[in-house]
Amino acid sequence: MMEETTKSGKFGRKVVQVHEAQQKLMAYASPLEMENVPIRQSAGRRLAEDITAPHPFPAFNRSGMDGYAVIAADTGAARDEETVWLRVVDEIPCGFVSEAKITPGTAARIMTGAQVPEGADAVVMLEATMTREEDGVSWVGVRTVIQAGRNVTPRGFEIRSGDKVLEAGRQITAGDIAVLAAFGIAEIPVIRRPKAAIFATGSELLGVGDPLQPGKIRDSNSPMLEVLIREAGGEPVMLGAIADDLELARTKVEMALEAYDLVITIGGVSVGDYDIMGDLIREDPDGMLFNKVAMRPGSVTTAAVRGGTPIIALSGNPGACFVGFHLFAYPVLAAMQGAPSPFLPEGVAVLAKDYQKVNNFTRFVRARLELQDGVMHAYPASIDESSVMVTIKDSDCLLVVSPDERGLIAGSKVRFIKLP
Structure with a gap:
């Protein structure tokens, strides 16, 4: 690898390739601890452990349509265009379990999604039947032959008891919520969201609401990173912008290292006389991961680790800050949440x-x-x-x-x- 040194010599930099820089950071991006959250707050979070089915789904033989639950063999005579008449012994709406047992020559009116009664092995769709009343007894006429199992979703057809339904590391979607709710899992084990501290350096920076002043610019990077961290599943902690003050930066970094999972700084990593983040990170050479990457924009992107907590110092140039976040901070945040593939596709x-x-x-x-x-x-x-x-x-x-x-x-x- 080639090396680059400034005129003063204090900014000695060893150039690393992007993939090498990423791997150096990822060594400090282990999944965080688990926590349980209510199902309604779990969307977008990553599962901390596999979810297995506590019971089969469906949990009973389920009717696939409105019609009549029958014994399929009873419909065989309809083959010759005869109408087979069966005595109706019950009516089964959704949510109810019939106490009647279907025996040869009988049927039960049933609604879509209801539990198929004992003895029945098929459901005839309503449109293929006719009805009549005789002496207070209801009869249904079946005009088509039906095969056993027709229009019945058997118990455990979708998922068997004990099957793995969702894997650890999966990001929970609306479809996953439906599965979790169907199995009655109200508290979801997820990886804790990483807390990422952000602060910007530079005497030229103004707040978003500040009036513009000659030679000054508003800090657009910090609010951008706040949103990007949220979109990546993290919890941004905004520490504000500071002037080019090494002692103040040191205090903020030390405080952030103790309180948060990742520290991201903006600016102060180039080769100027006021690039304090470069100075600060060089103070602990053993913790330096890299301070120059073979990339444009953002070659001066710098990273270190202190006490196991990674620090990523991004360029203050907006384009470089944006690119640097996605190449380095995004995969770190994803890995901390247990993502099986933390890098962007x-x-x-x-x-x-x-x-x-x-x-x-x-x-x-x-x-x-x-x-x-x-x-x-x-x-x-x-x-x-x-x-x-x-x-x-x-x-x-x-x-x-x-x-x-x-x-x-x-x-x-x-x-x-x-x-x-």
Whole structure:
């Protein structure tokens, strides 16, 4: 690997590849402890353990439609276009269990979803029957032959008792909620959400509600990261922005390391005289994971670990901050929640327009995907500079342009990372 050193020598940096930097961080991203939450609060959380079926589903032989529960063999005479008349011995709405046993020559009126009575092995749909009354007795006429098991969902057809229905690490969706509710599991074992502290550095920063001042900019990175952390399943803790003050930054970092699962800082990692996060992290060389990555934007992204807690120092440039979060912070947060595949999914698309910017490092280009005639096309952002913020809102993927590519032309295949 190559090394890069500034004129002053104090910013000595060893360049690592993106995948190597990711693996260094992931070594400190173990799943957090389990907690139980009410089912209504579990959507989006990740299961801490496998869920097995406490009983079969359905728990009884269930009618698949409105009609009559019968013994299939009784309908055999309808083969010759005869109507088979059966005595109706009960009517079974949903939620009720019949005390009558179906014997040859009898039937029971039944509703969709109701429990099929003992003795019956099929349900004849209502439209294939007729009825009559004789001396206070109800009869149903069946005009079609039916096979045993027809229109009956047998007990345990979907899931047997003891079967695994949801696996540990799974992110709970609406469909999973339906399964959990059907089995009466009201308290769900999930991995605790990681708490991620955020603070920005820079004497140039203003609050979102502050009036604009000459030479100053509003802090757009912190609120962006707050949302990204929530979308990644974490709990953001906003520690605000501080001026370029090394002692104040040290105090905030030490406090955050004791209280939270991940610390993310914004700015102060470049090579300027006021880049205090670079200074702070270098104070403990044994805890340094990396301080330069072979990527654009965000090559100065830095990471360390203190007391087992990872610190990710992102660039203050909005584009680099956005890219750095998805490459490094997102998988850490996902792994802390037990995600079996913590990295964002990748794919291949057709480049919709030329992209000629090249670099000695892998470039991660903000872009948007569009499906055209069944083929995924990728449109790189018109302005992709590290300092540019506005194109973030139009991006749903990052194109991965390796240094081997000396410019890409429209129609080329390009790899992309799908953003959440």
